[in-house]
Amino acid sequence: MSTSHAAPHEALWSIGELAERAGVTVKSVRFYSDRGLLPEAARSGGGHRRYAPEALERLRLIRSLRALDLPLPEVRRVLEAGAAADRVLEDAVAGRLREVGGELKALRWREAALQLVRECPPAELAARLRLIGALGTPPSTAPLARFWRAWLPPRMPARATAAFLDVAVPQPPDEPEPAQVLAFARLHAMTTAPCPDGQQPQPEVHRLAGARGAAMLYAGLAEAYEIAGPQVRRARDPYAGEALDAYVAAYASAYGSTDTRQFRRRLASRLATEPRLTRYWELASVVRTAPGALPEPTPGDADDWLRAALERDNAEGA
Structure with missing residues (x-):
């Protein structure tokens, strides 16, 4: 995905410079680059990655989507959707909301079950644990x-x-x-x-x-x-x-x-x-x-x- 002539070399940022501007670690930038979510613009003579300034906005978007706990495949779909990005994002968020709702329901049941055990008379504890x-x-x-x-x-x-x-x-x-x-x-x-x-x-x-x-x-x-x-x-x-x-x-x-x-x-x-x-x-x-x-x-x-x-x-x- 290298595009060594996409921008003048002096306008490109190193992986460390991009990480610093985005407020993330170099490891995070490398992680998203290795998975094809954050294309590099070129490589230096020593083989080091170089990124165009627009990579900063893309990286910020990736971080926002990941902060919503969207899985990487969904992040990729949003990034690659082009003009349909808003609709794809809406679908991804709706799906994640359903998942979170299920997770919250499971946690509430677990909480109520723990309360049930805590309030249980000692003589009934073994039977109640089997039921739960x-x-x-x-x-x-x-x-x-x-x-x-x-x-x-x-x-x-x-x-x-x-x-x-x-x-x-x-x-x-x-x-x-x-x-x-x-x-x-x-x-x-x-x-x-x-x-x-x-x-x-x-x-x-x-x-x-x-x-x-x-x-x-x-x-x-x-x-x-x-x-x-x-x-x-x-x-x-x-x-x-x-x-x-x-x-x-x-x-x-x-x-x-x-x-x-x-x-x-x-x-x-x-x-x-x-x-x-x-x-x-x-x-x-x-x-x-x-x-x-x-x-x-x-x-x-x-x-x-x-x-x-x-x-x-x-x-x-x-």
């Missing part, structure tokens, strides 16, 4: 999603599965409290632990309804939970009404039945024997709830309220 040690920083939601994919019926439509996972899988907060770290660690442990019999329990309705019926079931349950949410939030006693009607209708469509008094009694009996995930929803609520905020009702809370409403409705209709 199984998590990444920040933790991944993939184990929770796998758990629910195994719970849901096979071949359930992708859109219905995605909609359910959006509700069922809590996202790790960006700035967690120690209690949220502990709750997420317990969710991780719960969803990755092997089932006692080697097979994850399934609600009977999944087997009877099939994939298509289960998709209709979960769509109907989502509607029922949404209707019941305000009542759960206000801690109202369970009662028969629109939410319960939507709840029963969801199961009736899955079972290929109709909403009758007899069906409601059979449904209550079936629901009483199905596997419960109460603890999962309790932990998910802790993860989702911001410090100082009132917890939002989870699908588990709404389901408990609706089951109680069904039991009460059956008792009153007996």
Whole structure:
């Protein structure tokens, strides 16, 4: 990249002169030159590097980009972009911002985990360390999603599965409290632990309804939970009404039945024997709830309220 006739020799600077003007070390100038980021204008008779005055601005730009922690390949792209340099720089900065955001989130999770250990009673320390040690920083939601994919019926439509996972899988907060770290660690442990019999329990309705019926079931349950949410939030006693009607209708469509008094009694009996995930929803609520905020009702809370409403409705209709 030598251009020995680019400028009069007396107008060129030695590597030391350039380093002094830029306020950097000779080692830094040599480093950027060796990587082709800072072209030399010529070589002296003794083979020493010589730089044109414009190298000073280029070196200052390199230092500014490196101060932003942009990697060398991104610095090279900006330097070589010509007229598109502003756009390339904008893209590079946006990418680095995303990376820094991830790094900050990891640090906040690590900080909360350290606080959790510091505040832990000695008798619980070993168990708590095992829980935290199984998590990444920040933790991944993939184990929770796998758990629910195994719970849901096979071949359930992708859109219905995605909609359910959006509700069922809590996202790790960006700035967690120690209690949220502990709750997420317990969710991780719960969803990755092997089932006692080697097979994850399934609600009977999944087997009877099939994939298509289960998709209709979960769509109907989502509607029922949404209707019941305000009542759960206000801690109202369970009662028969629109939410319960939507709840029963969801199961009736899955079972290929109709909403009758007899069906409601059979449904209550079936629901009483199905596997419960109460603890999962309790932990998910802790993860989702911001410090100082009132917890939002989870699908588990709404389901408990609706089951109680069904039991009460059956008792009153007996």
